Amino acid sequence: MLGATLAERLEIDSMRALCAIGTSGGVTNAARQLGVSQSAVSHKIKRLERALDCTLLARQSGGPLFTDAGKRLHDYALRIVNLHDEALSDLGKKTLNGAIRLGMTEDATTSNIARILGRFTRLHPSVSVRTRNSQSLNVQAWLQADELDLAMMQVFTTDIQPQDQALFDDTLHWVKSKDYELDLARPIPFLSFDTNCFYRKWGCSEVLQEGQSFEKVLECPSAAGIQSGVRSGLGIALLNGMHVTDDMHVIRNMFPLPPSITFVARVNPKSRSAPVKALVTEIAREFRLPTSLSAAE
Numbered sequence: 001m002l003g004a005t006l007a008e009r010l011e012i013d014s015m016r017a018l019c020a021i022g023t024s025g026g027v028t029n030a031a032r033q034l035g036v037s038q039s040a041v042s043h044k045i046k047r048l049e050r051a052l053d054c055t056l057l058a059r060q061s062g063g064p065l066f067t068d069a070g071k072r073l074h075d076y077a078l079r080i081v082n083l084h085d086e087a088l089s090d091l092g093k094k095t096l097n098g099a100i101r102l103g104m105t106e107d108a109t110t111s112n113i114a115r116i117l118g119r120f121t122r123l124h125p126s127v128s129v130r131t132r133n134s135q136s137l138n139v140q141a142w143l144q145a146d147e148l149d150l151a152m153m154q155v156f157t158t159d160i161q162p163q164d165q166a167l168f169d170d171t172l173h174w175v176k177s178k179d180y181e182l183d184l185a186r187p188i189p190f191l192s193f194d195t196n197c198f199y200r201k202w203g204c205s206e207v208l209q210e211g212q213s214f215e216k217v218l219e220c221p222s223a224a225g226i227q228s229g230v231r232s233g234l235g236i237a238l239l240n241g242m243h244v245t246d247d248m249h250v251i252r253n254m255f256p257l258p259p260s261i262t263f264v265a266r267v268n269p270k271s272r273s274a275p276v277k278a279l280v281t282e283i284a285r286e287f288r289l290p291t292s293l294s295a296a297e
Helices: 013-022 027-034 039-050 068-090 113-124 136-144 196-207 223-231 273-287
Strands: 098-106 127-133 151-154 166-168 172-177 188-194 212-220 234-238 248-250 261-267
Touching: 013 027, 013 039, 013 068, 027 039, 027 166, 027 172, 039 068, 068 113, 068 273, 098 136, 098 223, 098 273, 113 127, 113 273, 127 136, 127 273, 136 151, 136 196, 151 273, 172 223, 188 196, 188 223, 196 212, 196 248, 212 223, 223 234, 223 248
Parallel strands: 098 127, 098 151, 188 212, 188 234
Antiparallel strands: 151 261, 166 261, 172 234, 172 248
8 A cells, every 4th residue: 555645755766766667677777777776776766665655666586576556656657757857848948840750779669768759749749750660780771871860779889989879788698498408519590680680690790600500590570579489499599688588598608798788879960950959868868868969969
């Protein structure tokens, strides 16, 4: 039961931490998304629990993320934080007009970005946002061809460019089903997003250097499809931490250690319009980041 009195206050930053846990899947990912330590996120949740005199996180491995009270508060928090940020953006804002050509990867559309875009279009109804979705290398190619104003995508952390607005980091893992037995004496069945998947390009080149080879058994553009193939025991795959679930086995010490990846916002140097700057600023505010001067100016 939510047992707070009217004298209690729910801090907006603590509510934001609860939202981040819900959207990212846990305290560790929430800390990465917010750019703070895990202990800082845990402290914010404990402040909410003390204020409401209830437990919010289930804290059971493999179980649900929230308690019943936590689910209820999470629903309120999403609305409260959204309205809070809309008010900050709306008061004193300048009227914007124009269009933004936005390219995103699937992971960007399933993170907080979709909610940010919804809020941005409500705040700036005269700005048209046209969105395209594909793999990171395709989105990069569109940006370079001047077909996009702004790209939201994954890159290897070592490939971040000076003008990029880094949003949050993630890890890359070799995964398989828990009951799938690997036979390294034969070509390794591999599940890939598509021929232009940068996970695949890295994995194939690294494994070949180890004297092994892949046999592509599934090519699918969606993470859900790759997850299903892994769970069904079709072979192995490279998945980022956002999509690795408890019913998968993370393969360690058998293949080269994957590099870290970062989600970035990258602006077309030819697209320095006021609407693009405003959207980059809105994205940076959501992730509680200092706006990259080279990205927004």
